Amino acid sequence: MSNSLNKEKLDSILRVDHAGETAAAKIYDGQLAILKNTPVGPTIQHMKDQEQEHLDTFNKLLVENDTRPTALLPLWNVMGFGLGVASAVLGEKAAMACTIAVEEVIGEHYAKQAEILDDEHKDLKSTLIKFRDDELDHLETGVEHDGKSAPGYQLMKAVVQMGCRTAIKISEKI
Template sequence: MLDRLITELDRALRTLAAPARTGRPLPGGDLPEAELDETQRSHVGALMRINHVGEICAQALYQGQALTCREPTVRDALRRAAVEETEHLSWTASRMSELGSRPSLLNPLWYGGALMMGVAAGLVGDKWNLGFLAETEKQVEAHLQGHLDRLPPADQKSWRILEQMRQDEREHAHTAERLGAAQLPAPVRLAMRAASRVMTGVAYYV
């Protein structure tokens, strides 16, 4: 039990403080930098900060869900999804750096809140755990589409990153559904959207 606690603490510290690793090349990494004015660079940097926060939250959610889920197949699916989310964390951090932006100052708070949500989702049972995963990924996919629509047309580097992330999130949702995800009640889905709006609104600036 102590070994597992140390492992999970190490995972949290690496998510918050260490550079994330990626096994796939950075999408759009071979493209030239677009000519963006300061307002556009600031705007895209803020969008990338929001998505970086989303990936911080994803790591915490998956960690909490994996801690409390019962089925090994579900736990394995969560771990596999977390690996891809780590790549997303690396990509968004890299793009923020290129744009002269910075991570959210509230990342430890976002991480802690998401971890508690993940633990709670796992405790209510695996089909609901998977349902929470599927709904989260569907909402993230829609959120990413909104960001794609808000990017300056010239910024193909950011577009490639967000588009690949969107495709990955869709596949995560499909995987959860194939494993038997239950559809969450409408009030829960609405509460998740409301929480997401608060997070994205704050993370754009802080």
């Protein structure tokens, strides 16, 4: 018996990644709504543009693989935008703390997925590794912009990461 991924597992990977990139793009949209015309605006815009590229890739992959998106896409849109706005309202450091929290989880998530993909899915595997690198760049950006010194950093990180991990679990299934 082959240990290659079945269609169900592949669908689950594409669905959760599409959901995550939808939310990621919305988080940066929300942050830009508040911080666009500040010194950190172009940095956030750059991350937003990369999330949009990631999202475009998964939109294409969903169509190619005949995979339906998560049923909760509208929810992730609203939650992502809300998290972006809420973090940015607290200031630039809080926005960057949010980035650190989110990107750490997404980076780990892509690394784990890439690990289970074999040669049969080497294109997808290299896409996920490339995206993981982008997410880790975003994490680094958050650190460089002093996200870790945001007031309440540890608590905020814990709450945001718990939310991300829950959203991942849900989007893998529905």
